[in-house]
Every structure is written in structure tokens, then in C-alpha cells.
Amino acid sequence: MIHLKSPYYPFYKANHNAFKITMYQFIGILLIFFSFSATSATQSQIESIQQAAQNYILDTIEWPAGGTLEAKSANIDSRVFATDCPTALLTSSSSTNSASSNITVMVECVDDDWRMYVPVRLTKTGPQVTLINPMNKGQIIAQSDITVTMVDLQRIRRQGFSSVNAVTGAKAKKNLRVGNVIRQNDICVVCRNETVTIKAIKSGMTITTKGTALSDGSHGEQIRVKNIKSNRIIEANVSGIAEVSVVF
Numbered sequence: 001m002i003h004l005k006s007p008y009y010p011f012y013k014a015n016h017n018a019f020k021i022t023m024y025q026f027i028g029i030l031l032i033f034f035s036f037s038a039t040s041a042t043q044s045q046i047e048s049i050q051q052a053a054q055n056y057i058l059d060t061i062e063w064p065a066g067g068t069l070e071a072k073s074a075n076i077d078s079r080v081f082a083t084d085c086p087t088a089l090l091t092s093s094s095s096t097n098s099a100s101s102n103i104t105v106m107v108e109c110v111d112d113d114w115r116m117y118v119p120v121r122l123t124k125t126g127p128q129v130t131l132i133n134p135m136n137k138g139q140i141i142a143q144s145d146i147t148v149t150m151v152d153l154q155r156i157r158r159q160g161f162s163s164v165n166a167v168t169g170a171k172a173k174k175n176l177r178v179g180n181v182i183r184q185n186d187i188c189v190v191c192r193n194e195t196v197t198i199k200a201i202k203s204g205m206t207i208t209t210k211g212t213a214l215s216d217g218s219h220g221e222q223i224r225v226k227n228i229k230s231n232r233i234i235e236a237n238v239s240g241i242a243e244v245s246v247v248f
Contacts, residue, residue, distance in 0.1 A: 041082035048089065049076060053105040053118040056091035061098050064153055066162065067126030074119040082116070085109035098124075101154050124153040128181045129161040135176040141187065143168045151181055158183040166219055169241035173216065188216035190223060190238045198225060198236060202248040211236075211244070 041049075050073035057071040090108045097103070101122055108115040133145040146164050160181045161167050170187040180186075190196050190213045198211045210228045217223040217238040225236045225244050236244035 040078055041076070041080050043078070045082040045084060046076045046078065048085075049073075049082065049107045049116055049118060052089040052091050052107050053120050056093065056105050057103060057120050057122065060093070060096050061103075061122065064124050064126035067124060067150065067153065070123040072121045072123070074121070076116070076118065080116065081114055083109060083112045083114065086111050098122075122154070125150045126153045127162045128153075128156070129164055129167050131176055131178055131180050131182065134178050135172040137172055137174050139172050141167055141170050141172060141182075146182070156181055156183070158185060160184070161219075184218040187218065189219055189241055190217040190244060191242075192216050194242065195228075196225060197243045198227065198234075199239065199243065199245045200248065201245060213244070217244075 053073045054071040058069060061069060061071075063069045087110065090110060091105055092108075093103055093105045095103055103120050103122065105118050105120055106115055107118055127148045128151045129146050130149045130151070131145060132147050135141060135145065143164055146167055148162070148164060160183050166189075167182055167187065170189045171191050173186060173188055176182070176186060192213055192215050194213055196211050196213050198209050200207045200209070211225040211234075212228060214224040214226060214233070219238055219240075221238050222235055223238060223244065224233055226233050234246060236246045239245040
């Protein structure tokens with residue numbers, strides 16, 4: 001028997017092989033797609049992971065006195081692997097520094113053997129004494145010059161004051177503008193070379209005398225004070241406007 005090849009056979013064969021290759025590529029893409037879809041996290045799973053990380057921060061980090069603490073998880077790529085964990089997600093972090101603006105939280109599903117690291121941004125607000133009138137260097141701060149406002153504590157590099165009583169009567173160490181948060185290094189509650197009251201406290205008894213401050217000081221700071229009567233120099237803690245205390 002004689003078989004005659006069609007003159008179109010080479011063209012047919014080439015196209016047939018190309019079609020087979022294209023089909024295999026298509027099938028491969030479908031397998032990858034369905035494999036990806038089967039292992040990718042759903043939106044509900046991502047939200048659960050983010051919420052777990054946020055709750056960890058809100059439950060672990062110390063809240064500012066009289067203020068608020070907000071936690072916002074970073075976006076999570078939907079291509080990550082996750083499951084509907086049959087038990088509660090576990091959370092932990094190597095750092096719980098309340099001064100940080102970002103903390104990474106590990107979220108883990110022990111039963112399904114997966115874990116994820118989620119960055120969480122912290123926003124802390126708290127009451128701080130701010131100026132409503134401009135102050136010049138050396139000027140005494142009156143209660144009418146200040147107010148208490150809620151501010152973002154992450155933006156304050158140095159400690160301020162949350163009570164107007166802690167600032168009223170203090171002296172400005174430099175020019176201060178309206179709206180400024182008053183920080184401890186902006187004022188002196190006890191000022192150098194000024195006369196102060198020394199309170200000596202022992203066994204519930206208090207004796208007062210006068211002295212001269214040898215340095216500036218804010219609430220709680222320890223400074224050197226010279227007793228005017230005895231000329232003795234002592235270390236005392238600033239306890240109020242133009243007042244220091246020593247406990248024996």
C-alpha cells in the first residue's frame with residue numbers, strides 16, 4: 001500500500017505541536033491558579049489576624065494616664081498562607097516598649113502550624129499643658145496663660161506636664177510660643193540663685209527653713225541647695241514652686 005503525504009502535512013504537524021504546547025501551558029497556569037487559591041488567605045482570615053495583633057497591643061501596652069491608645073495593623077498580602085484556626089490565635093512580641101510607635105506582633109495558629117509577623121502602629125494621646133499666651137524668657141507663668149489639651153504623645157520628645165498646677169508659678173527659661181506644649185526643660189519650678197523653702201521631713205515631722213538654689217530644677221528632680229542659716233549644701237528634691245524637700 002502506498003501512502004501519499006499531503007503537501008500540507010508539515011504545516012499541520014507544526015501547528016499541532018504548537019497547540020499541544022499551548023494546552024500544556026494553559027493547564028499548568030490553571031493548576032498554579034487553583035493551588036494559589038486553595039492556600040491563599042481569605043479576607044476574613046486576614047481581618048482576624050489583624051484584629052488579634054491589635055488586641056495584643058491594646059491589652060499589653062500601658063495606656064497613657066487620662067489619654068487614649070490606638071493600634072492599627074499593617075496591610076497583609078492576601079497571598080500568604082492562613083487557615084480558619086480551630087483554636088484561638090496566639091499572640092506575642094519580643095518588644096513591648098510603650099515609647100515605640102511601631103511594634104511587630106507574632107500571630108500564631110498552633111493547630112494548623114502557621115505563624116505570621118504583623119507590624120502594628122501605635123498612636124497615644126494624652127493631656128498636656130499648652131500655652132494660650134506667648135511667654136518671654138524669665139516671665140512667670142500664670143494659670144490664665146495655660147490650658148490642658150489632648151496631644152499626640154509620640155511627637156513629644158521630652159516629658160511635659162499633665163496638670164496646670166505643676167506649671168503655674170514657674171518661670172520660663174526661654175521664649176515660648178502660643179500652642180507650645182510646655183516641657184520640663186522649658187521652665188524652672190525652682191530657679192538657680194533664687195530663694196527657696198527647704199522642707200526637712202523626719203518621722204512625720206516637718207521643719208522648714210530658707211535656702212538658695214544652686215541650679216534649676218523641675219518637679220521630682222534632685223538639685224543642690226545651700227542652707228542660708230548654716231551655709232551647708234544639701235541635695236534636695238524639687239517638690240513645688242520655689243520649694244524643695246529632704247527626707248531623713
